[in-house]
Amino acid sequence: MMNDDAAGIVIKGLTHSYGLDENHRVMALAGVDLVIDEGDFVVILGPNGSGKSTLAKHLNVLLLPDEGDVWVFGMNTKDPDFTWEIRKNAGMVFQNPDNQIIATVVEEDVAFGPENLGVDPKEIRERVTRALEAVDMLEFARHAPHYLSGGQKQRVAIAGILAMEPKCIILDEPTAMLDPRGREEVMQTITRLNQDMGITVIHITHYMDEALYADKVVVMNEGKIVMQGTPRDVFEEEELISDLGLDVPPIGKLSRMLASHGVPIDSNALSVDELVDELCQLK
Amino acid sequence: MSIEVKNLSHIYMQGTLTEAFALTDVSFTVEDGEFIGLIGPTGSGKSTLIQHLNGLLKPTSGTVLVDGVDIWSKGVSLKEIRRKIGLVFQYPEQQVFEETVFDDIAFGPRNLGYSPEEVERSVEAARQVVGLDKELLSRSPFDLSGGQLRRVAVAGILAMNPEVLVLDEPAAGLDPKGRKEILDNIKKLHESGITVILVSHNMEDVAYFCQRILVLYDGTLIADGAPREVFTKEKLIDSIGLKPPEVTIVMRKLRQRGWSVREDVLTVEEGFEEILRCLGTKGVALI
Ligand SMILES: Nc1ncnc2c1ncn2[C@@H]1O[C@H](COP(=O)(O)OP(=O)(O)OP(=O)(O)O)[C@@H](O)[C@H]1O
Ligand SMILES: Nc1ncnc2c1ncn2[C@@H]1O[C@H](COP(=O)(O)OP(=O)(O)OP(=O)(O)O)[C@@H](O)[C@H]1O
Ligand SMILES: [Mg+2]
Ligand SMILES: [Mg+2]
Numbered sequence: 309m310m311n312d313d314a315a316g317i318v319i320k321g322l323t324h325s326y327g328l329d330e331n332h333r334v335m336a337l338a339g340v341d342l343v344i345d346e347g348d349f350v351v352i353l354g355p356n357g358s359g360k361s362t363l364a365k366h367l368n369v370l371l372l373p374d375e376g377d378v379w380v381f382g383m384n385t386k387d388p389d390f391t392w393e394i395r396k397n398a399g400m401v402f403q404n405p406d407n408q409i410i411a412t413v414v415e416e417d418v419a420f421g422p423e424n425l426g427v428d429p430k431e432i433r434e435r436v437t438r439a440l441e442a443v444d445m446l447e448f449a450r451h452a453p454h455y456l457s458g459g460q461k462q463r464v465a466i467a468g469i470l471a472m473e474p475k476c477i478i479l480d481e482p483t484a485m486l487d488p489r490g491r492e493e494v495m496q497t498i499t500r501l502n503q504d505m506g507i508t509v510i511h512i513t514h515y516m517d518e519a520l521y522a523d524k525v526v527v528m529n530e531g532k533i534v535m536q537g538t539p540r541d542v543f544e545e546e547e548l549i550s551d552l553g554l555d556v557p558p559i560g561k562l563s564r565m566l567a568s569h570g571v572p573i574d575s576n577a578l579s580v581d582e583l584v585d586e587l588c589q590l591k
Numbered sequence: 592m593s594i595e596v597k598n599l600s601h602i603y604m605q606g607t608l609t610e611a612f613a614l615t616d617v618s619f620t621v622e623d624g625e626f627i628g629l630i631g632p633t634g635s636g637k638s639t640l641i642q643h644l645n646g647l648l649k650p651t652s653g654t655v656l657v658d659g660v661d662i663w664s665k666g667v668s669l670k671e672i673r674r675k676i677g678l679v680f681q682y683p684e685q686q687v688f689e690e691t692v693f694d695d696i697a698f699g700p701r702n703l704g705y706s707p708e709e710v711e712r713s714v715e716a717a718r719q720v721v722g723l724d725k726e727l728l729s730r731s732p733f734d735l736s737g738g739q740l741r742r743v744a745v746a747g748i749l750a751m752n753p754e755v756l757v758l759d760e761p762a763a764g765l766d767p768k769g770r771k772e773i774l775d776n777i778k779k780l781h782e783s784g785i786t787v788i789l790v791s792h793n794m795e796d797v798a799y800f801c802q803r804i805l806v807l808y809d810g811t812l813i814a815d816g817a818p819r820e821v822f823t824k825e826k827l828i829d830s831i832g833l834k835p836p837e838v839t840i841v842m843r844k845l846r847q848r849g850w851s852v853r854e855d856v857l858t859v860e861e862g863f864e865e866i867l868r869c870l871g872t873k874g875v876a877l878i
Contacts, residue, residue: 328734355766356738403737403764404682455611458633481737484763485681487632487792489832514738514766517837553768558795558837558859565863570877571870580837584844587866590875 316346316476316508317367321376323531324362336362338531339376344524346381346475349502349509351519351539354528355553360512363528364478367510368398381475396425399469403481405461406454414456414464415440415449421472432471439470442505443497459490463497470501476508477501483513495521517557519543520578527552540576559583592658592675592754592786594621594644599653601639601810613639615810616653621755621788626781628801628818629790632832635807637790638681641757644788645669645676674703677753681760681790683744687732692723692743695732699751717746720776722769737764745773755786762796774800795836798822798857806831819855838862845869 324337337359344350354360365371366378369385380398383390399421402408411417418436427435440446443463448456453464462482469477479498483491499521501507511518519525525542527535529552535542543549543556546564550556556564560578563586567575573586601614614636621627621644629637642648643655646662646669654661662672677699680686689695693714700713718725721742727735732743741764748756756777762770770793778800781787791797797804797818804821806814808831814821822828822835825843834840835857842856842865852869856862870877 326734328730334734356742356764356769357736361736452609455609481764485633485760485792487832488794488834490633491792514764514770516767550768553766555767559841562838562841562859562862562866565859566866569863569867571867571875572878580840580844583841584848587845587850588848590870590873 315343315379316348316381317342317344317510318379319343319363319366319376320378322363322366322373322378323375324359324366324371325374336531337366340531340533342526342533342536344508344510346508347502347506349499349521349523350511350526351522351524352510352512352526352528353514353516353519353542353554358528359531360528361480362531364400364480364510364512367476367478368395368400370400396472397474398476398478399472399474401462401465401469401477401479401482403484405458405465405482408465408468409453409461412452412454413449414445414451414453417453417464418467418471421468425472435471435473436467439467442470442501443467457490458486459493462486462490462494466494466497466501474507476510478510478512480512481514482511483515483518491515491518516543516555517559517579520557527554539578543578544576593623594676594755595656595659596620596640596643597654597656599640599643599655600651601636601643601648602651603639605651613810614643617807617810617812618653619805619812619815621786624781624784624786626778626787626800626802627789628797628804629788629807630792630794630797630804630833631807635831636810637807638759640807641678641759641788641790644755644757645673645678647673647678674751675753676755676757677748677751678757679745679748679759679761681763683740686744686747687740690731691728692730692732692735693728695743696728696746696750699747703751713750713752714746717749720749720773720780721746722772722776738766738769741765742769742773749780753785755788756780757788757790759790760792761789762791762793770796794822794834795858798836798839806833818857822857823855 319340319342322337322340325333325335327333352360369391378385380394383394410420415436418439419432422432422435443466445463483494498509502509519539525539543560546556557578563577563583564575577583577586597618599617603611603613631637687695696714697710700710723742745761804818842852842854845852852865856865
């Protein structure tokens, strides 16, 4: 069951429902089609309960489709022979880093994944060093993870995934509990992994400004994809965005208010620097 | 109801190798009817501090006085304190355990001896404040999405009608509309008389909703003032890894580039007014 077109991730007609009891099921995914190219940085937005986490869990075979198919680097998630290979290549990071930390020393924690994959010890040591370097945490290798800050813990969790050398990482609200600097650190870390190492990134968030890091934004609602495009394209649709219970980032709102009051600037300036540059060009 | 925290220190696992100084000599008073924001970088001691306010944690040293009475002195009912001072935990998983969402929200009111009708009414009122779908009431709280579970946890505390509401990241994981609705509704509760203490990493929310901000850093209280005062302490805020709201940063950068805009701007609306004013004085033509 290899897919000829070995793109990054291909999802076709995916549905998923959860059984509550014999008579009741919840439709969490109601027919999702999505293609994510290798090396893409994708941000998934959507109101609570729209199916984002459910979709993410299909990408590393924590869930299987009711209908439809999911191919991860050409491998169908329904084929049990591929489960291991898919999990190796698509690593997940969750919201609460405490739930992901296993060992009492950072480097042992990072080594846990590759050890499980049966990688040989010498290679593991190299991978751990590389992974900690990639997230800029090498100097904390001998520290106890439980006494790191939230942002640092989250970077250790990402290093643990990296040490498995996946081609793709999926992050489900990894920044929800972080302070502003921790949030920025995590976003910069994953941007670097994406740009320097070509790792495919799928990032789920309720912080609209984090969507600005993406090549492609996917918006979900009621188990379906309702919008896809660049951050600019997506936030251009202000009305639809707000009907879905989402929002334009604060600076986007300010730009729009100014432009609609006749200030001759790009009404779709979304970041602080964009807006400041736009304003400073005015004569 | 007033809460006075006096020289409060807390050491976790004191005397062991891993002892942690979470709070050091913290003092402040919460007056009746305030809306306070508590901010600080990860690990600064926010969750530890608020768990002292209703006696979930016992000070290593120092005191917590509620209406002038030390809550750890003899004869004080901590149960009564916890009824009046409701605390929503940072991770909702720490708080939900009943078989259905309804039972979970009803747990507090039932425990307080409310009649079935009163229980029903309190659950319904709380459900509306947090914007939880009615159809989710019969579901197991473990069959919910992250944001749905967060709403259940907040509703469970609201249903007890506390006089002081202490919220540890109540809007983390909520979608933007849910976040705004829940905070707007909490603001309404505040206007009807309850005292609110909001712990949050979202500076936009804190700047918009709170009248007073406390800043914790490494277990010490390093600032206490109105949002405008606190967020314009640029060096202090930057040095501890926090950030003012993005609009405030726009103003800062405009000033650096020679604009004479006010820096103590906190919301999009204020930023809009201020930029228009400044463009007016510069004589930039609008179209
Ligand atoms: N274990 C479960 N059992 C039953 N229903 C579930 C379960 N997990 C999720 N659901 C339901 O499936 C739907 C999609 O949930 P999912 O967790 O994928 O949403 P989400 O987009 O990640 O939401 P959030 O932003 O709140 O995290 C929701 O209606 C939710 O109630
Ligand atoms: N149960 C515990 N045992 C030992 N140390 C702890 C415990 N809980 C917290 N600490 C430590 O106490 C300090 C303060 O933690 P606290 O949880 O109060 O921080 P916080 O400001 O709420 O952080 P965050 O923004 O990440 O929620 C941290 O250094 C933390 O590691
Ligand atoms: Mg989710
Ligand atoms: Mg905390």
